[in-house]
Amino acid sequence: MIEIKIKKQIGNFNLDVNVKSQNKILGILGESGSGKTMILKCIAGLIDPDEGYIKFNNEYYDSSKSFSMKTENRKVGYMFQSYALFPNMTAEKNIYFVCKDKKKTKELLKKVGLYEKKDLFPKNLSGGQKQRLAMARMLSINPEVILLDESFSALDSVLRDEMEKFIKDLITNYDIPTILVSHNKEEVYRFSEDVLVIKNGHIEDLGSKEEVFFNPKNKYSAKLVGFDIFLSQEEKKDFEFKNKPGPNIAIKSKNIKLKEGSNFIIESKEEDLEGYFYNVKNKDTKKTFRIKSNLDLKIGFKINIEVTNFVNISF
């Protein structure tokens, strides 16, 4: 269980969140500057909240306790994108320096598959090995909570998938509440159980990952989880639907079918790896829409658009 109730004003930015997640892994999504890192920094004690508390499992932190506790005394495992390993220490020393426990250092090196590399310095480890070392060092303090801030962004996509799985298994195995911040929605979906969406320091959406990804509450949230076409009551005119839509809807491009017809005209097109982006104009309203399709159609071609799946949202 993760509970975060904090308020913090820095300059003009006002963070005010009240989150309860029954699960162990919470993903945070939000556009750049929305306050994701600030939440993690408040938990880690790098920023002092103005008011509030945090609760992980049965550990209850409030302003009079953990918020006033020195950062180095908190049991928070914070993994930065850069891993922040000590460059002048071997892999083994990186862990031992933090936990001062030889047996635990050995155990963790084995656990993350780095025992053979224990005498190497971080500069001689690969990206994935560095990340596993950072993870082992983080676990060596017996953290009450783990914070992953864009922790997989520096890895190539193959290694990223492998490390995500490795770290998720480890976290599940150690049973530690974890908060993941990432710009990558697929990563948030794969990793998290619950998802928080924040905008400008405030909650926009919160729920299980299925709720947020498949039934987002609003346009902001829908955009972040991959919906890219938004139609109001008026704009829906001339689109064809498999089921009856509500007044405002969000659609993913992949859930649109272009077919012969005369309601829309293709005005321009761009090609990318997965297909084409078309700007299509409604013949009556003259409104244009950007539609993705893998059909190769000519500019000036007249079409109809069928929506095979959508969600009703408010905007």
Ligand SMILES: Nc1ncnc2c1ncn2[C@@H]1O[C@H](COP(=O)(O)OP(=O)(O)OP(=O)(O)O)[C@@H](O)[C@H]1O
């Ligand atoms: N020390 C500070 N003084 C003034 N404003 C700050 C300070 N630290 C952060 N902010 C502002 O608070 C807001 C939230 O910052 P934060 O780093 O949490 O965003 P973020 O969602 O993590 O963004 P990104 O995805 O780009 O990393 C930003 O508008 C930022 O400029």
